[in-house]
Amino acid sequence: MMILKIGGSALTIKDANKPTIDEINLDRIAEEVSYYNDDMIIVHGAGSYGHIHAKKYAIGEKITNAQENLYKIEGLARTQASVQLLNYIVVEKLQEKGIPAVGIKPSSFIVTENQRITTCDTSTIERYIKEGFVPVIYGDAVLDKNDDIKFAIISGDQIITYFAKQLKANKVILSSDVDGIYTDNPRTNPEAKLVDIVTKDTKLTLTNNENQADVTGGMAGKVNELLSLAEEGIESLIINAEKEGNLKKAVSGQKVKGTLIK
Numbered sequence: 230m231m232i233l234k235i236g237g238s239a240l241t242i243k244d245a246n247k248p249t250i251d252e253i254n255l256d257r258i259a260e261e262v263s264y265y266n267d268d269m270i271i272v273h274g275a276g277s278y279g280h281i282h283a284k285k286y287a288i289g290e291k292i293t294n295a296q297e298n299l300y301k302i303e304g305l306a307r308t309q310a311s312v313q314l315l316n317y318i319v320v321e322k323l324q325e326k327g328i329p330a331v332g333i334k335p336s337s338f339i340v341t342e343n344q345r346i347t348t349c350d351t352s353t354i355e356r357y358i359k360e361g362f363v364p365v366i367y368g369d370a371v372l373d374k375n376d377d378i379k380f381a382i383i384s385g386d387q388i389i390t391y392f393a394k395q396l397k398a399n400k401v402i403l404s405s406d407v408d409g410i411y412t413d414n415p416r417t418n419p420e421a422k423l424v425d426i427v428t429k430d431t432k433l434t435l436t437n438n439e440n441q442a443d444v445t446g447g448m449a450g451k452v453n454e455l456l457s458l459a460e461e462g463i464e465s466l467i468i469n470a471e472k473e474g475n476l477k478k479a480v481s482g483q484k485v486k487g488t489l490i491k
């Protein structure tokens with residue numbers, strides 16, 4: 230079984246000041262993904278549909294008074310609605326390309342404790358896969374068991390690692406808008422080099438805030454999630470979804486340039 234993450238930065242204009250789809254990319258990505266030849270779950274990021282709201286309402290931060298509580302409630306509702314809308318748009322496009330995609334809302338079956346998934350019944354999704362569907366889930370805003378924060382943001386990357394472990398995925402592919410992991414931020418350091426293989430011993434200079442629009446930790450957050458997966462013996466590959474042909478090759482089992490996390 231394969232888990233494919235499509236980064237929000239490839240599907241949306243991530244630094245737009247309102248939720249904005251990258252129509253051209255979405256169409257091409259859905260077309261390429263239609264060449265899949267294995268059981269598959271798609272997990273997509275939130276891009277400008279999620280991070281703008283999550284940041285504005287500071288979801289996941291401590292709630293100190295009743296007014297803040299009300300504000301966060303409004304924020305959770307808005308964030309959920311916005312990412313659900315993105316999911317609808319993505320699912321519709323995948324269906325248009327012949328993929329039997331079903332959108333499933335993560336916040337309806339996932340609860341966190343201190344922002345990590347603790348409650349998550351994967352059985353419905355497993356049943357959809359068994360029946361031949363392609364479930365499509367996404368980074369979402371959820372309830373948290375810690376009463377100090379009450380709500381949390383879960384990234385698509387956290388969902389991937391959780392599902393990959395639970396469902397014993399044999400292929401995990403993460404696609405975003407960069408070629409893989411670099412020794413430093415390639416946008417600010419021209420000397421930065423693409424790393425073919427990352428293990429827990431690889432020395433990297435990754436910052437959490439390399440992308441100010443991202444509330445879930447950018448590339449550093451991604452690498453930490455994937456290293457925890459590697460510890461359980463599941464390798465993952467980071468590739469660039471914006472390079473034409475990469476996703477098609479990856480979902481159909483061909484070799485693609487990227488970074489292997491093992």
Ligand code: IP8
Nearest residue numbers: 274275279368384385445
């Ligand atoms: O784009 C973030 O998911 P990600 C989810 O995979 C929200 O990091 C709601 C901001």
